[in-house]
Amino acid sequence: DIQMTPSPSSLSASVGDRVTITCRASQSISRYLNWYQQKPGKAPKLLIYAASSLQSGVPSRFSGSGSGTDFTLTINSLQPEDFATYYCQQSYTTPTSFGQGTKLEIK
Amino acid sequence: QLQLQESGPGLVKPSETLSLTCTVSGGSISSSSYYWGWIRQPPGKGLEWIGSIYYSGSTYHNPSLKSRVTISVDTSKNQFSLKLSSVTAADTAVYYCARMGYDILTGRHDAFDIWGQGTMVTVSS
Numbered sequence: 001d002i003q004m005t006p007s008p009s010s011l012s013a014s015v016g017d018r019v020t021i022t023c024r025a026s027q028s029i030s031r032y033l034n035w036y037q038q039k040p041g042k043a044p045k046l047l048i049y050a051a052s053s054l055q056s057g058v059p060s061r062f063s064g065s066g067s068g069t070d071f072t073l074t075i076n077s078l079q080p081e082d083f084a085t086y087y088c089q090q091s092y093t094t095p096t097s098f099g100q101g102t103k104l105e106i107k
Numbered sequence: 108q109l110q111l112q113e114s115g116p117g118l119v120k121p122s123e124t125l126s127l128t129c130t131v132s133g134g135s136i137s138s139s140s141y142y143w144g145w146i147r148q149p150p151g152k153g154l155e156w157i158g159s160i161y162y163s164g165s166t167y168h169n170p171s172l173k174s175r176v177t178i179s180v181d182t183s184k185n186q187f188s189l190k191l192s193s194v195t196a197a198d199t200a201v202y203y204c205a206r207m208g209y210d211i212l213t214g215r216h217d218a219f220d221i222w223g224q225g226t227m228v229t230v231s232s
Contacts, residue, residue, distance in 0.1 A: 034218035
């Protein structure tokens with residue numbers, strides 16, 4: 001099975017900051033990497049699919065990059081509503097797997 | 108607008124079978140472009156994929172759950188269902204149903220783009 005390792009596991013930032021979250025796969029997954037945002041008590045929301053494609057309706061301050069084993073989610077100009085937990089997921093092979101999440105908190 | 112809604116008991120006794128149904132509204136479950144999946148999240152923890160099903164009935168599930176998982180689809184009701192047998196306290200979680208993209212040409216699966224709101228299931232006597 002492919003293991004997904006996020007970094008960092010938690011992060012403090014301020015409104016207006018630029019934040020980068022990374023996710024490393026235990027083997028190459030090409031660009032089959034997706035990013036989700038989850039707020040407390042809510043279902044995850046798809047932000048980025050196929051490593052860098054922005055899901056419809058997601059603000060353009062979110063962007064993704066990477067291929068192979070190393071991937072990055074970047075949030076430009078953090079907004080108050082962006083404080084949440086972010087998960088990566090590989091859809092390269094079965095079983096699909098999620099990272100343990102990065103919790104983004106207000107500094 | 109497509110919506111998914113989970114339903115089922117919120118409390119299950121140890122060793123019994125957890126049964127949940129996901130109702131799809133605002134669109135057809137019989138689309139060649141999607142699989143339909145179950146994902147769970149124990150309290151305070153991360154996401155775990157349980158399994159997925161195609162409208163034709165083709166299924167695959169997480170080997171970590173071994174043979175405890177059964178997923179079925181009822182296209183006439185636009186629903187798919189999950190059964191998880193021999194539950195223990197470790198199966199206590201929020202259970203989500205979600206739509207997963209599928210490329211019929213390559214056989215590749217994509218992201219989960221639409222999710223239900225989730226339903227909490229507690230395993231306790």
